[in-house]
Amino acid sequence: MGSLEYSPLFETKRGRGRIIYRSFAISLFVAICFIWFYRFSHILDTKFEDGKWAWLGMFGAELWFGFYWILTQALRWTLVFRQPFVNRLSQRYEKRLPGVDIFVCTADPDIEPPMMVINTVLSVMAYDYPTEKLSVYLSDDGGSEITFYALLEASNFAKHWLPFSKRFKVEPRSPAAYFKSILSSGYPTDPLQLKELAAIKKLYDEMEKRIEDATKLGEVPKEARLKHKGFSYWDSYFSRRDHDTILQILLHKKDPHNSKDIDGCVLPTLVYVAREKRPQYFHNFKAGAMNSLLRVSSHISNGKIILNVDCDMYSNNSQSVRDSLCFLMDEEKGHEIAFVQFPQIFENATKNDLYGCCLLSISEVEFHGADGFGGPLYIGSGCFHKRESLCGMKFTDQYRNDWNSEDDQFKEAFLHELEEQSKTLASCNYEENTSWGKEIGLKYGCPVEDVITGLSIQCKGWKSVYYNPSRKAFLGLAPTTLPQTLVQHKRWSEGDLQILLSKYSPAWYGFGKISLGLQMGYCVYCLWAPNCLATLYYSIIPSLYLRKGIPLFPKMSSPWFIPFAYVIVGETTYSLLEFFFCWGTFQGWWNELRIWLYKRTSSYLFACIDTILKLFGFSDSTFIITTKVTAEDASKRYEKEIMEFGVSSPMLTILATLALLNLFCSLSVLKDAVIWKGGLEAFETMVLQVLLSGFLVLINFPLYQGLFLRKDNGRLPISVSIKSIVLSLSVLISFSFA
Ligand SMILES: *[C@@H]1O[C@H](CO)[C@@H](O)[C@H](O)[C@H]1NC(C)=O
Numbered sequence: 001m002g003s004l005e006y007s008p009l010f011e012t013k014r015g016r017g018r019i020i021y022r023s024f025a026i027s028l029f030v031a032i033c034f035i036w037f038y039r040f041s042h043i044l045d046t047k048f049e050d051g052k053w054a055w056l057g058m059f060g061a062e063l064w065f066g067f068y069w070i071l072t073q074a075l076r077w078t079l080v081f082r083q084p085f086v087n088r089l090s091q092r093y094e095k096r097l098p099g100v101d102i103f104v105c106t107a108d109p110d111i112e113p114p115m116m117v118i119n120t121v122l123s124v125m126a127y128d129y130p131t132e133k134l135s136v137y138l139s140d141d142g143g144s145e146i147t148f149y150a151l152l153e154a155s156n157f158a159k160h161w162l163p164f165s166k167r168f169k170v171e172p173r174s175p176a177a178y179f180k181s182i183l184s185s186g187y188p189t190d191p192l193q194l195k196e197l198a199a200i201k202k203l204y205d206e207m208e209k210r211i212e213d214a215t216k217l218g219e220v221p222k223e224a225r226l227k228h229k230g231f232s233y234w235d236s237y238f239s240r241r242d243h244d245t246i247l248q249i250l251l252h253k254k255d256p257h258n259s260k261d262i263d264g265c266v267l268p269t270l271v272y273v274a275r276e277k278r279p280q281y282f283h284n285f286k287a288g289a290m291n292s293l294l295r296v297s298s299h300i301s302n303g304k305i306i307l308n309v310d311c312d313m314y315s316n317n318s319q320s321v322r323d324s325l326c327f328l329m330d331e332e333k334g335h336e337i338a339f340v341q342f343p344q345i346f347e348n349a350t351k352n353d354l355y356g357c358c359l360l361s362i363s364e365v366e367f368h369g370a371d372g373f374g375g376p377l378y379i380g381s382g383c384f385h386k387r388e389s390l391c392g393m394k395f396t397d398q399y400r401n402d403w404n405s406e407d408d409q410f411k412e413a414f415l416h417e418l419e420e421q422s423k424t425l426a427s428c429n430y431e432e433n434t435s436w437g438k439e440i441g442l443k444y445g446c447p448v449e450d451v452i453t454g455l456s457i458q459c460k461g462w463k464s465v466y467y468n469p470s471r472k473a474f475l476g477l478a479p480t481t482l483p484q485t486l487v488q489h490k491r492w493s494e495g496d497l498q499i500l501l502s503k504y505s506p507a508w509y510g511f512g513k514i515s516l517g518l519q520m521g522y523c524v525y526c527l528w529a530p531n532c533l534a535t536l537y538y539s540i541i542p543s544l545y546l547r548k549g550i551p552l553f554p555k556m557s558s559p560w561f562i563p564f565a566y567v568i569v570g571e572t573t574y575s576l577l578e579f580f581f582c583w584g585t586f587q588g589w590w591n592e593l594r595i596w597l598y599k600r601t602s603s604y605l606f607a608c609i610d611t612i613l614k615l616f617g618f619s620d621s622t623f624i625i626t627t628k629v630t631a632e633d634a635s636k637r638y639e640k641e642i643m644e645f646g647v648s649s650p651m652l653t654i655l656a657t658l659a660l661l662n663l664f665c666s667l668s669v670l671k672d673a674v675i676w677k678g679g680l681e682a683f684e685t686m687v688l689q690v691l692l693s694g695f696l697v698l699i700n701f702p703l704y705q706g707l708f709l710r711k712d713n714g715r716l717p718i719s720v721s722i723k724s725i726v727l728s729l730s731v732l733i734s735f736s737f738a
């Protein structure tokens, strides 16, 4: 390495095809302006009996769609791709790497099985990184003895697993994922590795059996309980919502008895934390847990870097810590970078991604676009933060990274003392009259605490980086039923909308603090929910008017038809190409389109309603929908990509009603066209309405199947069928007489 020449630790490349894309975007914008002009000028001429109000509504919807489309351009204008140089990092910094604290959060042992949690923990413990600088904290908001037991087992298993995975450089380093991967990729050829593999697999299976048994019984085995004093904390445990802080350092580099693996190497520090819970104190969900961990970890290891992963997101690449450090430690640009976000990739998604949960265009396009304007959003998992910026520090031009001041002031503290001191940091009343949750740490009071926290960090002058390697760094689990998907999106869109209306609105608060492009980018997500209105309008009114024989679009022979056709063909082609660019399939694109429609007409609608109710002081959601854990036959259907409707819910009723409404309209138009010969002529004047209705019928095909054709448990519940048939017919009839 030339010592005089500055060789950066990472490089940034701009995406190709910018000019082509921008020309296309501008041409589409012109077409949108034509549409607006057409609507505006024709509304004045339209008589009331020809649907003046409907025209006004169409104008409103198209204004919204156009405006929203303009916002999304910010995320496509300048794509940026990052590449770290890990070798340069080790050449320069191998001896001076900073401490890294890893936070894994779990909340409910029933939804998040302990085996899954410890596989995530083991995968991050096995990072290729100096172990004495690595600390892993598990926050257990369930306060579950079984989870603690599983972690205790994992701490013992780690003594075998870490040496094994490092000696043979196995990937991925989540044991479950590794064992699964050798089933498909073949066993190792090295006889020594094969022998050790057999031994370690046996250990793993035994551990798994013990943990699964304990999970089933809901009880920790007696021998384990006697052996480890830690279980005594549960003697004073009252309930999940009412207990003392339980904090235990299971492994610590300074622990003379229990810090080494079977090869005699130091293990990473491993800490179990269940923060204090009392009914009279609000716990602030994951943000509260993260803030407790921030304090506890500052006392125990005080790593300068914090990685935060969800308990279902194991590390699929043991180099990720080093990758992210290339960005944070770069001598020239690293100072201003507050966090490095990796994409959330779902391992469980089926080939054609039936529920559109991969959100491919977000992870493969939009976040690269946000990176071009100052950095991606923080999305709560797979993200490396600087502790300083996460704890509320402002960026100034004088700020310089300082990795040297390793904090070792607790060298002398005995483990037990360290535990006792740290415990007070996780108590309920610690945050009273402090800035925690406001200025320090993750922000409270928002269902998407991660996004709002990331935004406020960026508003303090920091940048962030999006790193999306082709070999994915974190793999998680996607929702596997339609109701789960819809509920998840309701929460996200509601939270994002709340950010827009909050003090930290990207539109107002962000003004002048982050770039305009990033402000627009944030608004794309913050305005997810309001999309419901225009989409609902577009999927109801044109079909109803089609049935009545009243045109709402220009006819085919009119020159005004051209901008409509251009926008429809252009956007469809573009979104299809973008999807292929993200490695999607055609069927996947079609599925995503369907979910896009379903989210907009149900999740977003309820998100809007709930937000409005909250604004008027009706606090909690009236539409809470519980989702059950997926049954066995359900997971078979999932693999076959058959849509799972399952439990009855208002969201499903709305979707079914809309689908039926369009079906009835289309059928009656088809009937008219066949009976009266004037069908073709009507087609010419109302071609766009016919196409729109036809599209809505086609895309709802799985829903009709679920209503009428399927017999399995995943079909639409009878109650939903009845309600939606009654509803759609009554809309149809009342509209006919209106
Ligand atoms: C996960 O890592 C393995 C290597 O261990 C790699 O083959 C695989 O492609 C990765 N998965 C994804 C989704 O990138």
Ligand SMILES: CC(=O)N[C@H]1CO[C@H](CO)[C@@H](O)[C@@H]1O
Binding pocket: 348, 477, 480, 630, 635, 639
């Ligand atoms: C939680 C969950 O749904 N896991 C499933 C992921 O997908 C595999 C097969 O693709 C299933 O075996 C798991 O049960």
